[in-house]
Amino acid sequence: MRDRPSPGPTTHPAGDPAPEHRRRWPALGVGLVAAFMTLLDVSIVNVAVPSMDRALGASPSDLQWVLSGYALTFGLVLVPAGRFGDAHGRRTAFVVGIALFTVTSAAAGLAPSPAWLVAARLLQGAAAGVVNPQVTGLIQELFQGPERARPFGLLGATIGISTAVGPLLGGLLIHVGGIEHGWRWVFFVNVPVGVLAVVLGWRLLPHRPRGRADHRRLDPVGVVLLGLGVLLILLPLVQQQWRNPAKWLLVPAGLLALAAFAGWERWYARRREPLFDLRLFGVRSYGLGALIALVYFGGFTAIFFVFTLYVQNGLGYSALVAGLAITPFALGSAAASAIGGRIVNRYGRPLVAVGLLAVVAGLLTVVLALDRVPAGVPVPWWTAAPLLLAGLGSGLVIAPNQTLTLSQVPVRQAGRGAGMLQTGQRIGSAAGIAAVGSAFFSALAASAGDWSVAFRHSLLIASGTIALALVAALVDIIRGRRG
Structure with a gap:
């Protein structure tokens, strides 16, 4: 299942690298911007829900579909879209996906009714699912062997930052645009970026798949x-x-x-x-890496969901302050992802285990800190340092784990392999938010409305989930040493 060693960049008679090789970093930049934009929309909408409620008179069911419908259709199309990119080339799938994402973002921002907004979000999620496996497949196609570590590190940083910074950016846009219409700018901000990504993606991304294209049935x-x-x-x-x-x-x-x-x-x-070669799960790096991603995202994504609820609804802070409170996690994740991508080839899966341990330690420290917050001290100041530690750990998990998981996936299956990996992440995120969210509200009811108790309880469950991912990483390390 390994790729053949690359002979190096193709050259013209004059000795210059082929245009595709020269353009690979700009092409990667376009892909990362697109990935950031599509993944940002998973979390940026959370802080906009109260504004949508006031502006459109949406029911709780409508608002739930605005939040969850995106994740639902996102997860549905990942693997088929990856298969299409593998067979017909990533440029077509990428450009069509970004164009659809741009149009549906504008439609969501112009929504005159809850039904319109829900429909736009469903289509927007499907468009995001078309785009994302092309970005990972592009890295597999344009980079070979150990040199993939750096671009995967950048992609991991993009994933971590987009997830964590969503509430902050959403809070800023609502603060600038106003409570009544600021939520619309959460969607409109995608439009100019999307138009630019369509133009640059068409110019920079490879036109044909690497090797012989498979135009047979999908x-x-x-x-x-x-x-x-x-x-x-x-x-x-x-x-x-x-x-x-x-x-x-x-x-x-x-x-x-x-x-x-x-x-x-x-x-x-x-x-x-x-559609997907199940033999990939027999490759230890892919099978255990996909399991770690599934379980980690089950705890990782839920943190921001309950933290935003706690800071806004429990402590009464604004959407902007709620976003700022999560910023230490985002900063730590960005810094560690860049480092982790560079050193993953040296340390392998133990680096992921260290990251998971740091995340668990950071979250447990948040739980302990909440019991010792002095009177009159804002809670976000007290949780900043442990969230920074958790963010540093997260940066050592997402990017290195993705690099290791996809390291032995053949290029002709890169889109499908990445799509299945991300499908697991979406299922893990949904399951984690459902489980941790249910625990949060159950603890809130049992404690007669004590938001701090509910938040601590849910953080313990999220920490336990991430600890399970740590166990899977340790199993991989032990099996690797025995082998």
Whole structure:
């Protein structure tokens, strides 16, 4: 399953590197901007919910779909979009995805009603799902072997920063645009960036896939089975307004659909190119790396959800202050991601384990700090240092783990491999927010409205989830040493 060693950049007779090689860093820059923009929209909307409620008169169900519908359709199209990019070239998929994302962002900002906004968010999420596997596949295609560490480090920093800085940027836009219409600028800010990304992406990204393109069928049965499985698993997780406990029956139904997908893919692979080559999970670096990503995102993403609730609703701070309170995590994640991407080839999976340990230590320190906040001292000041530690740890997890996970994925399967990895991250995020959010509100009710108790309780659960990812990393380290 390894790529063949690259002979180095292709050169023209004059000895200059081929244009594709010369343009690879600008092309990567365009991809990172697109990834930042699409991943930012996962978290930036959280702080805008009160403004949307006032402006549109949205129901709780409408607001839930605005938040969760994006993640739902995002996760549904990742693997098919990655397969399309592998077969037909990443430029077409990237440009179409960014163009659709730009148009739907404008549509969301112009929404005159809750139904319009929900529909725009669903399409926006699907567009984001088309774009993201192309970015990871682009790194696999343009960089070889150890030199992938640096671009993957930059991508990891992009993922970490976009997730953490979303509430801050959303708070700033609402502060500037006003409580009534500031939420619209949360979507409008994507439009000029998206237009520029379309133009530059068309000029800079490789036109054809590396190697021989596969124009055969894109495995429609596999697409349907995988989409159905992901939909059935994500739907009860993201739609928290459904109070009927029967909704959880959709989860085992989704697992059955995924089992059927696995059986179909094994059969189909003996005849044609499958939607996803299940043999990738037999590669230790990919299988355990995907598991670590799934579990880590289950705890990592939920932190920002409950922290924003606690700071805004529990402590009464503004959306801007809530975003600023999370900034230490974002700064730590950015700094450590850049470093982690450079040294991952030297230290391997132990670097990820150190990062996971730092995240758990930082979150547990936040829990301890909340019990000792002096009277009159703002809570965000008291939590800044431990959140910085957690952010530093997160930077040593996301980028290095992604580099290691995709290190042995063949270039012709790069989009699909990245798409499946990100699908796991989306499922982990949805499950984590559902579980940690439920624990938060249950603790809030049990403590008669004590927001600090609810926040501490939910942070402990998030820490425990991340500790499970640490166990998986340690298993990988032990197995590697025995091997």
